[in-house]
Amino acid sequence: MSVDHSLAVTGTAPRAFLFADPAAHSLSPRMHNAAFEWAGISGQYQAQQVPAADLPARVEGLRQPGILGANLSLPHKESVLPLLDALSDAARAIGAVNTIIHRDGQLIGDNTDAPGLMAALDDAGAPDRGPAAVLGAGGAARAAVWALRAAGREVLVVNRTQARAEALTRELGGRACAVAAVSWAEVTLLVNASSAGLGDPYATPLADFAFRQLPAEALVYDMVYKPAETRLMREAREAGRHAENGLGMLAHQARLAFQAWTGHDVPVRIFLDALAGVTS
Numbered sequence: 201m202s203v204d205h206s207l208a209v210t211g212t213a214p215r216a217f218l219f220a221d222p223a224a225h226s227l228s229p230r231m232h233n234a235a236f237e238w239a240g241i242s243g244q245y246q247a248q249q250v251p252a253a254d255l256p257a258r259v260e261g262l263r264q265p266g267i268l269g270a271n272l273s274l275p276h277k278e279s280v281l282p283l284l285d286a287l288s289d290a291a292r293a294i295g296a297v298n299t300i301i302h303r304d305g306q307l308i309g310d311n312t313d314a315p316g317l318m319a320a321l322d323d324a325g326a327p328d329r330g331p332a333a334v335l336g337a338g339g340a341a342r343a344a345v346w347a348l349r350a351a352g353r354e355v356l357v358v359n360r361t362q363a364r365a366e367a368l369t370r371e372l373g374g375r376a377c378a379v380a381a382v383s384w385a386e387v388t389l390l391v392n393a394s395s396a397g398l399g400d401p402y403a404t405p406l407a408d409f410a411f412r413q414l415p416a417e418a419l420v421y422d423m424v425y426k427p428a429e430t431r432l433m434r435e436a437r438e439a440g441r442h443a444e445n446g447l448g449m450l451a452h453q454a455r456l457a458f459q460a461w462t463g464h465d466v467p468v469r470i471f472l473d474a475l476a477g478v479t480s
């Protein structure tokens with residue numbers, strides 16, 4: 201059944217948004233509009249470019265009837281916190297909100313990046329025991345460290361700027377390490393949560409790294425999904441290690457946000473199908 205979105209935006213049909221700056225290239229509308237269609241809901245999801253100065257008014261506007269909530273992306277994930285009525289445990293600990301849920305005039309901040317990553321790791325068959333190394337110390341790394349620690353993993357944080365890794369681990373736990381100080385033969389999961397490799401097939405957060413040091417069963421998970429195969433992934437695969445890009449995490453964080461807004465547990469394949477071909 202096709203959905204008439206032109207009616208959905210003007211009537212009382214449910215709506216959800218992405219607030220980001222820039223927003224034009226977001227993949228979220230494809231995923232959420234496919235989910236609305238699958239669930240038989242005449243709703244609409246729109247990506248909107250929201251400069252930082254406009255964020256408070258736009259968030260306040262989410263309290264209107266018919267609005268399910270919003271996703272947040274750069275640069276709003278942290279600055280939105282004081283604008284909300286309540287935070288989930290994950291959002292409070294990570295210090296970042298990627299999903300606002302509107303319930304009867306109240307705005308609740310959640311972070312679905314963290315459980316989205318864990319679901320994607322599960323789909324990819326990641327070993328669930330052994331130390332995990334996280335590359336990066338920004339918002340995505342915070343979500344990864346929190347989620348992996350909540351799952352009982354030993355976590356090592358490796359970042360270009362060591363002081364940021366130390367600050368992160370002081371707050372969230374885990375151990376900040378230089379590359380040379382990691383016992384790589386024990387690391388069963390390597391997560392790239394740095395932005396190295398984003399849009400650049402020649403960039404890597406781990407130059408001159410011998411992926412053969414990792415155990416044979418180790419998974420290299422790159423949160424970057426454009427290009428579909430990053431240099432980190434290519435080098436890991438050349439060394440015979442399993443590697444996945446971040447599309448699974450992107451799909452699962454959207455699935456979890458959609459479920460929080462609508463109550464519908466839409467299969468992740470609906471979100472993945474909506475992303476087909478976008479990274480090539």
Ligand SMILES: NC(=O)c1ccc[n+]([C@@H]2O[C@H](COP(=O)([O-])OP(=O)(O)OC[C@H]3O[C@@H](n4cnc5c(N)ncnc54)[C@H](OP(=O)(O)O)[C@@H]3O)[C@@H](O)[C@H]2O)c1
Nearest residue numbers: 336337338339340360361393394395396405423446449450
């Ligand atoms: N798949 C998904 O669903 C998903 C979800 C969230 C984020 N992401 C991706 O995750 C990545 C990080 O996002 P973020 O919001 O955490 O970004 P961020 O806050 O800007 O943090 C970027 C991190 O990357 C490091 N970095 C940047 N360039 C580097 C380089 N050339 N070599 C080594 N390290 C480098 C920075 O190190 P310094 O501290 O030294 O500056 C910093 O730790 C982005 O690519 C984003 O698209 C994917």
